[in-house]
Amino acid sequence: MDFKEETIKETSVYKGNITEYTVQEVRLPNGKTAQREIVRHDGAAAVIPFINDDEIILVKQYRKAIEQISIEIPAGLKDESDASASVTAARELEEETGYRANNLSFVTSFYSTPGFTDEFLEIYEATDLYLAENPLSQDEDENVEVMIVTYDEAWDLYEQGLLRDSKTVFALFYWKMKKSMKKD
Template sequence: MNFEEKVIKTQPIYRGAILNLDLEDVLLPNGKTAKREIIHHHGAVAVMPIDQDGKMIFVRQWRAPMQKETLEIPAGKIDLGEKDPHKVALRELNEETGLYTDQLQHVTDFYSTPGFADEFLHLYYSDQLQKVTHKRSLDPDEFLNVSHLTFAEANDAKQAGLICDAKTIMALYYWEILRLKGAVRLD
């Protein structure tokens, strides 16, 4: 069976700084029509930084949609016109943690929530970190604290609901794989 839906009509609902929202009328494979609310996003990057003590670095920040603080790996959006997610990852690592690496390894790419958004996220890893000489400022509306957690502490934070976003949970699973392979230091 062909599952493709054909867009019949697109109605722009909202145009914003980080996303656009469209209401689409689509023709379904069975010939009927349906409506789709689609969020368009420029994409994002995330970095799994492991410090010299074998701890992963997280940022604690307020997340308005959930009305709570979270612990997440450093991440940020790809701005309109930016073409190289690797450079964006280095920028975000600098901005959020004050660190740099020349050993940034690509882990994977994925859609964060394909049921209603086209945000495409690039995940990177590094355990070769150094302090930057010139730290970038946080965005004017960005407030965060940096935390270094052991694998056990990070899993406890996940169990407590403090780590609750897909990219960071994926990072924890990748960290576990690296640990099982003996590719990273155990706590």
């Protein structure tokens, strides 16, 4: 079966600093037409910063879209000057936490919500961390609190509903998998 939808027309409704909102008229495989609302996004990178096997760095911040505090792994948008997502991940780790990593390795990548956005997220694991002497400063519109939490504390935050964004939930289950592999 053919699943491809042919774009007949695309209209940009709004272009902001982070996203662009478009409306597409598409031809479905059965010949009928439909409308698709799409959020275009330049992509992002996130980092799972391990202090050791039982501690991780998270950041606490207010997220206006959900009108609540969210506890997350460090992450951010790719800048035009970033040569790769690993550069983005390293920069965001330093900006948001003040830490740098001697080891940064790719873990996975995925589309965050392909039903309406093309946002592509790449996740890295950071180990052998150290505090930067003169760390990069946070973005002007960013207010974050650094948290160093244990494995059990992270799961408690998840159970309390404070750790809920997809990249951080992934990081939590990734950590669980790593710990179970060490036991074997």
